[in-house]
Amino acid sequence: MATGSDKFPTMHPVKGFQLGTASAGIKTAGRQDLVLLEMAEGSTVAGVFTQNRFCAAPVIVAKRHLQAMVPRYMLINTGNANAGTGEQGVADALKCCRGVADAVNAEPKQILPFSTGVIGEPLPVDRLLSAIPSAIDNLSEQGWAEAAKGILTTDTRPKGASLKFDVNDTQVTITGISKGSGMIKPNMATMLGFIATDAAVNDELLHRAVRLATEKSFNRITVDSDTSTNDSVMLVATGTSGVEIDENTFEQFLAQLTEVFSALAQAIIRDGEGANKFVSVVVESALDTQEALDIAYTIAESPLVKTALTASDPNWGRILAAIGRSGVEDLDVSKVQLSLNSVLIAENGGRAASYTEAQGQKAMQPEDIEIRVALNRGQATETVWTTDLSYEYVRINAEYRT
């Protein structure tokens, strides 16, 4: 199950950024499960990584390498997360970096490794190494669609976003891919996202951009409240458009970048495990960002709210109960207003006088649902995106790995 359109968008190539996909047979024979990304000399690279303390071996290595040198290649495998693998996992990730470095005549520290898949199994390093030459042969600026498929796990569809815009009359491109469907509550980053632009962006601005755009996109989604061990988002600026982003054009660039990030983040939610609904939880007129997020996440992660969503049941009492337990101090419940797809459901601590059950039933029918909560005590507004909790979610996660 998944929500929304499964049409894959047109992916505008980014000059100086090549993608090559190959089959390493990591979990399934014949599956395209290895992706190599090459960045032209002179590119800048910035990333954000999972905050999970049990972060995976490739995350440890990628963070170290990113600090040591400007990377030239990123190697991504699916089918095995190389997480919960201790010291051996780190050694295995380094072997893969060395494999790429030897083949392209680079330093191992110029290679960043990424893995996704089952946790706790040793990485089949030899299989990865033997597929690297084929990934190198396939490197192409046209390789986005293949790469988008090559990084999937329980996802049911590839996820991409791409746009062009003008900066001072010169065209700039931003194109990216992501994957993720379960174990989704990114904290600083989502499962995997790779985004490239042909703008020139210096290190400081690129880091600021990836942090700010992630904050409003990948850090605003949750499928099941489980932050992964492998989350990483990488942003590459090749500079090949000839446009240099500076303080004057940064806001324009950030707005476009956030649009691409949001499209990729929302695509993960539309393809959330067992998803029948795409749910936006909007908390407005809050005192500050933190309390808006606390309430939005408490609603978005409530199993009772999520099972009501799967049944298209306007069971608004469960939403009030979630608001009430979200830990916000001194909340005046008599001021809270709740609406579902623009139908006012509750106010003054109870059901709205104008509300009828028939209205609620109708409001819950669409695939896209907006839960809007007005606290009427401040100026902050935040939005979090989530899915329902279905039989299918339980089936996928009870059967996966067994």
Place this chain on the structure above:
Amino acid sequence: MATGSDKFPTMHPVKGFQLGTASAGIKTAGRQDLVLLEMAEGSTVAGVFTQNRFCAAPVIVAKRHLQAMVPRYMLINTGNANAGTGEQGVADALKCCRGVADAVNAEPKQILPFSTGVIGEPLPVDRLLSAIPSAIDNLSEQGWAEAAKGILTTDTRPKGASLKFDVNDTQVTITGISKGSGMIKPNMATMLGFIATDAAVNDELLHRAVRLATEKSFNRITVDSDTSTNDSVMLVATGTSGVEIDENTFEQFLAQLTEVFSALAQAIIRDGEGANKFVSVVVESALDTQEALDIAYTIAESPLVKTALTASDPNWGRILAAIGRSGVEDLDVSKVQLSLNSVLIAENGGRAASYTEAQGQKAMQPEDIEIRVALNRGQATETVWTTDLSYEYVRINAEYRT
């Protein structure tokens, strides 16, 4: 579904504490859905209530009445929570108190109201009022088993606990009932619990006892992380045994009381919605209680851990991932040890050298599962009880109310 034995225990009567059950037809015609509890003059009463900001109307009224006078009666209905009902809900709860007061010649403030069931529907006050005389007629010290049934909602079995012990050679009895199956993550109290003792306990000691016993029992369970709007636990001491609890005998009394509270709390988890497993999450050698609880609850509430439990799958990577995202500062993951039903699964940041998949499969087969996490950095140990997340949980909560 439910776990463990469904045998209802022998309930020792508590002299001076009577229970009467009647049928008000609140949600289902003919169902015994109204329970009246009478406390002898001279009893002391202490309670703890939900911390949910959207607390239900009866909770608001019960807290007010408890401060105003020593209560003589408690009135409990199932089928309607009288929550999310605003000012009308409070007025309705007061009408029910007045109904009891008029019939027994007491003050309305001597009556405490409790409700459980669907949120957001107006309370059918007339039906409650018309059943009160029948509940009064049925008042009896033998009424525990009927009352245990009369307070259930989605529960599949009644829950009771009862014991006798000697204080300075005189016998004291503690007997109690509880209900709850979903929307279970009590905060200061669980859905509903009513416990009586024939010891004499003064107000100060009784409040201390209910708070301490709740902290180690009802405040250590979670089915779905959803704190209810109606949680209440009430403890009554009738004093009819002639034994007075003082500072010298308080620890002995508290230990016995905690045993009854724990039995009632664990009975709720064994009857958790869709439960196939009874899971104890033990976090030991933590720096302090808070970090032990943070990790225990993150594991106990992880949908991925809970779906692995329903499949009896030793998917320990999900448990490590939950530990890693639990927000504990400076956790050294290389020191963490994880075992399932005494089988050491992970240490040194990865799979234990001694571990085999066959061991893990075998460890996960029993209905009762212990997940034990040693942090090896302090002295604190805490235990939280929970269930798996099954298809049946989704079915119950998608279909309930629709």
